[in-house]
Amino acid sequence: MTSALQPLVIGIGNLQRGDDGVGYRIAEALLSERPDSYRVFPTHQLMPETAELIAVSSRVLFIDSTIANPCCLPCSSPCLETLQPRPLATSSWSHHCTPPGLLTMAEALYAARPPAWQLLIPSVHYNHGVELSPLTATAAVMAYSLAQAWGCSHA
Amino acid sequence: MQRRLIQIDPVTRIEGHAKISIYLDSFGAVERARFHVTEYRGFEKFCEGRPFTEMAAITSRICGICPVSHLLAAAKTGDKILGVAVPPTAEKLRRLMNLGQIIQSHALSFFHLSSPDFLLGWDSDPAKRNIFGLIAANPDLARSGIRLRQFGQSVIEALGGRKIHAAWAVPGGVRSPMDTQTRDLIRAGLPEAFAVVEQGLSVFKQLLDHQLSEEYEVFGHFPSLFMGLVGQHDRWEHSSGSTCPGIRVMDSQGLVLADRLQENEYASFLSEAVEPWSYLKFPYYKPLGPQAGSYRVGPLARLNLCARIGTERADCELKEFRQRGGRVVTASFFYHLARLIEILACLEQMEQLLDDPELRSTHIRARAAVNCLEGVGVNEAPRGTLIHHYRVDANGLIEKVNLIIATGQNNSAMNRTVTQIAQHYLSTEQTQAVHLNEALLNRIEAGIRCFDPCLSCSTHAAGAMPLHVQLLSAEGDLLQELQRG
Numbered sequence: 161m162t163s164a165l166q167p168l169v170i171g172i173g174n175l176q177r178g179d180d181g182v183g184y185r186i187a188e189a190l191l192s193e194r195p196d197s198y199r200v201f202p203t204h205q206l207m208p209e210t211a212e213l214i215a216v217s218s219r220v221l222f223i224d225s226t227i228a229n230p231c232c233l234p235c236s237s238p239c240l241e242t243l244q245p246r247p248l249a250t251s252s253w254s255h256h257c258t259p260p261g262l263l264t265m266a267e268a269l270y271a272a273r274p275p276a277w278q279l280l281i282p283s284v285h286y287n288h289g290v291e292l293s294p295l296t297a298t299a300a301v302m303a304y305s306l307a308q309a310w311g312c313s314h315a
Numbered sequence: 316m317q318r319r320l321i322q323i324d325p326v327t328r329i330e331g332h333a334k335i336s337i338y339l340d341s342f343g344a345v346e347r348a349r350f351h352v353t354e355y356r357g358f359e360k361f362c363e364g365r366p367f368t369e370m371a372a373i374t375s376r377i378c379g380i381c382p383v384s385h386l387l388a389a390a391k392t393g394d395k396i397l398g399v400a401v402p403p404t405a406e407k408l409r410r411l412m413n414l415g416q417i418i419q420s421h422a423l424s425f426f427h428l429s430s431p432d433f434l435l436g437w438d439s440d441p442a443k444r445n446i447f448g449l450i451a452a453n454p455d456l457a458r459s460g461i462r463l464r465q466f467g468q469s470v471i472e473a474l475g476g477r478k479i480h481a482a483w484a485v486p487g488g489v490r491s492p493m494d495t496q497t498r499d500l501i502r503a504g505l506p507e508a509f510a511v512v513e514q515g516l517s518v519f520k521q522l523l524d525h526q527l528s529e530e531y532e533v534f535g536h537f538p539s540l541f542m543g544l545v546g547q548h549d550r551w552e553h554s555s556g557s558t559c560p561g562i563r564v565m566d567s568q569g570l571v572l573a574d575r576l577q578e579n580e581y582a583s584f585l586s587e588a589v590e591p592w593s594y595l596k597f598p599y600y601k602p603l604g605p606q607a608g609s610y611r612v613g614p615l616a617r618l619n620l621c622a623r624i625g626t627e628r629a630d631c632e633l634k635e636f637r638q639r640g641g642r643v644v645t646a647s648f649f650y651h652l653a654r655l656i657e658i659l660a661c662l663e664q665m666e667q668l669l670d671d672p673e674l675r676s677t678h679i680r681a682r683a684a685v686n687c688l689e690g691v692g693v694n695e696a697p698r699g700t701l702i703h704h705y706r707v708d709a710n711g712l713i714e715k716v717n718l719i720i721a722t723g724q725n726n727s728a729m730n731r732t733v734t735q736i737a738q739h740y741l742s743t744e745q746t747q748a749v750h751l752n753e754a755l756l757n758r759i760e761a762g763i764r765c766f767d768p769c770l771s772c773s774t775h776a777a778g779a780m781p782l783h784v785q786l787l788s789a790e791g792d793l794l795q796e797l798q799r800g
Contacts, residue, residue, distance in 0.1 A: 177797065204477075206478075264447065268447075269461070
């Protein structure tokens, strides 16, 4: 099945919480182009079942906003970095999933360990509202091109 | 000897933020325990002034786990304000979504939140007693649980367009009909879902037979009233509407104290007590007062209240359930088993509903202006009976809101459960020990998890959930402290 070998882009965010929605927006924009070489999954939050989607992908890119990541701030550029699963014994979960946690699940439950990256977009606020801050809006344009290139280059 | 206080703050693996205080007498024995809910959001207040048509979308935001329950209760309350009869197709589609909601919520409770306790043991490392620990110990069951929850959510998404906060049910009906493709998609997921719940039932019943008999006796085993919706011919019910005669109240001997109670009259049979140490109210059955009128709602209550479920496989399980626990099961630990049986019932009802040709009609919404200035809607949420009550002005703007939430209705029972477990497991020697025993404290927390409390709903809030345990003297001096997370 060819889809099992495709890269996967996961865009995370709440559209109603300002800059938090940027990952979701980028994923939606990628999806609107109907890419045939990679899959796109916009989501408001990561959930355990997302691990199965990861397990049937060749590579994974998580796109999310960040306020505190020192590799992004104070500049306005998005930051691409590799991700590793967390050792099962040190993982915990109650009500939210993280990208490393999902990679751990994919490996433990489905014996799959696709290479993974995260693209973090610098953000200013997560207040109520649908508008992106100017800094995040600028970074989102760069992030979109990066994500698009990532999807095509790893196809 | 000084009187002392043990606190578990916050309680973990529940939906929201709470703490437990255990009060010791001067001999170091457990005197009483309290389950405090320490968060507050005040939806009832800030909804005032909003159009009633927005209430389904607003109140569904109370919770990310059971938004559908609020969505449906709000829509039903809106039906009353419009003064319309909902088209039969819309009523059935709402029922279908509620079935999906119960499946996904119960699957989360059993497989993700509670089964690590049963399968990894009370003495296991707290850092591993979670879904990742379950993955390591029993990946097949963990995978199945995730898939079952996903199925429930996929039903919600297929009908409402999104898994969480789908603003699909509206006053008068629903926004969109169900097409053939959606019906077939849901139907295709049923065989796997049946297999998973059968697997869960098998695993849990074996545990009950061999390892969990003490928990059955100790985790909130006491008489109380039970309350919930009951369907026609005494069948199990999860939704008000044309097939539901009303609310039933039963005692632990099986005596029906009141039947066919109508939600519009809820103030005549329910009242809410308030305690200064918790934001969570204490509803009770008014005719019997706050103590004797304490009642339980949710899966255990629903199975006790009905004579039968009305579907073949779930009725077989109900029969076995009663063989284990009696005609009226009073052991709160059986909430877990009741949840699995309800998942099975939901799947069977879903299967029947999907065969109904009326489900595909496009007549799904009755439209009207404001015809009544007050409305009460009721629905069975996964955790129990949920009541919304709105009063509006002539323009449909909200003047008053009252939300009676399942977790609040189980508040007295949760406090009794915590006390019973603490009194059983915390001996005088243990309460005076230099280090508190994690396993014993976890049992106390697990007593609360029997009820799968949703504090986000009941106080209308959310919070982080590390564990904080404090042992304090009567004077308030900190004697011991445990912290994790």
